[in-house]
Amino acid sequence: MDVLTNFDLEKFVETTDEWITTRTGIKQRHRLAEGQNASDAAAEAARLALADAGMEPGEITHVINATCTPDYLCPNTACLVEAKLGIVGAMAFDFNAACSGYVYGLSMARAIVAAQPEARVLLTATEALTRRLNWADRSTCVLFGDGAGASVITADGEGALLEDVRCxxxxxxxxxxTIGGGTNTPYAKGDPIGDDFFVQMNGRDVxxxxxRNMAAISQEVLERNGLTTGDVALLIPHQANLRIIEAVGDRLGIPAERVFVNLHEFGNTSAASVPLAIADARAKGVLRPGMRVLLATFGGGFTWGAALLHF
Ligand SMILES: CC(C)(COP(=O)(O)OP(=O)(O)OC[C@H]1O[C@@H](n2cnc3c(N)ncnc32)[C@H](O)[C@@H]1OP(=O)(O)O)[C@@H](O)C(=O)NCCC(=O)NCCS
Known part of the structure; x- marks a missing residue:
């Protein structure tokens, strides 16, 4: 991956570091190298997650992958990740809940291990968003970056406990x-690619x-567990825009020092944003054993979700 700073963007997008920083908080984003795909980033994240869990790829029974920017419409990215890890025979599929993908994935993984207690689920969340940005649309192209994250979910592991999740x-x-390129985009061979092929967004409405939804679902999850925001050591929200994160923190009454932010380094990496932030918060010593963490996401669809994890 290489890094594209706001100053790099100034050279080919009609924008400024000052505009991007004050409206979003983003300072830079990462971009997959040529020849590198979402599946490569997911496999790299998966190797780290497996090492962290002290597990071998061959122990994995399910590979479930969240993405809205898959390598192909078919085969699914989970199968590509599986092959890159040398896994054969696991159940492997993609799902698309846009930026809520990781929290949706936690919900599915929980259901899988509840039904099949011996299951070892590898959840990956990976995006190659820079491949679907219209660099002539400054209201969207400055916001997004590439990235991946991964977790292993089991019924009996020693890692963080998933206390609750709601999607x-x-x-x-x-x-x-929207991001086009699906079969609703009626391109014939040789047609020029239109704006609909890329990320398009009504930023203000989003x-x-x-x-509204990230705050409401967070509140709902806390209430149904008999908890308040006072019981949350750290809020790790979807990293889309610093002003969104601050507004959610305000609504929930969680002070900024208990809200993890790293979007200045990565931009919005959609499904990858929350697992990337969890890994980053652990690496930086912000997220420590014993902490209860609230995850909150929102994305295209629209989709949203919240989860409680006890580390
Ligand atoms: C996109 C977003 C940053 C725009 O911020 P905003 O305060 O709503 O800005 P506006 O849309 O009012 O645009 C203000 C002006 O800045 C201009 N502008 C837009 N992008 C710009 C850029 N990158 N650089 C410079 N100017 C820009 C607009 O053209 C507009 O100019 P005008 O007033 O002359 O028409 C903001 O709406 C946002 O973050 N929305 C949520 C997006 C998101 O996070 N989506 C993913 C969720 S999962």
Missing amino acids: ASDGNLGGLL FKHAV
Whole structure:
């Protein structure tokens, strides 16, 4: 991956570091190298997660991968990750919940290990968003970056405990944030690629819904566990925009020093943003054993979710 700073963007996008920093908090984003794909980043993250869990790839029974920027429509990226790790025979599939992918994945992994207690689920979340940015659309291209994260979920592991998770959606609002290139994009061979092939977004509307839904679902998850925000040591929200994160923190009454932010380094990496932030918070010593963490996400679909993890 290489790093694209706001100053790099100034050279080919009609924008400034000052605009991007004050409106979003983003200072730089990472970009996959030529020839490197979402599956490569996911495999790299998976190797780290497996080492962290003290497990071998051959022990994995399920590879479930969150992405809205898969390498191909078919084969699915989970199968590519599986092959890169040398796994054969696991159940492997992709799902798309955009930026909520990781929390959706936690919910699915929990269901899998509940039904099959011996399951060893590898959850990856990976995005190659820079491949679907329209560099002529300054209102979107400055926001996103590439990245990946991974976790291993078991019924009996020694890592963080998933205390609760809740996911929600509203498909009526899907048109406010789209990435084309699916079969609804009626291209014939040789047609020029249109704007609809890339990320398109009504930023203001997305902003409003993101704040409202991330705060509401977080509150709901806390309440149904008899907890308050006072019981949360750290909020790790989806890293889309610093102003969204601050507004969610305000609504929940969680002070900034208990909210983890790393979007200045990575931009919005969609499904990868939360697992990347968890790994980063651990590496920086911000997330420590014994802490209860609240995850909150929002993304295209619209989808949103929240989870409680006890490290
Ligand atoms: C996209 C976003 C940063 C725009 O911020 P905003 O305060 O709403 O800005 P506006 O849309 O009002 O645009 C203000 C002006 O800045 C301009 N502008 C937009 N992008 C710009 C850029 N990169 N550089 C410079 N100017 C830019 C606009 O053209 C507009 O100019 P105008 O007033 O002359 O028309 C903000 O809406 C946002 O972050 N929304 C949520 C997006 C998101 O996180 N999506 C993913 C969720 S999973």
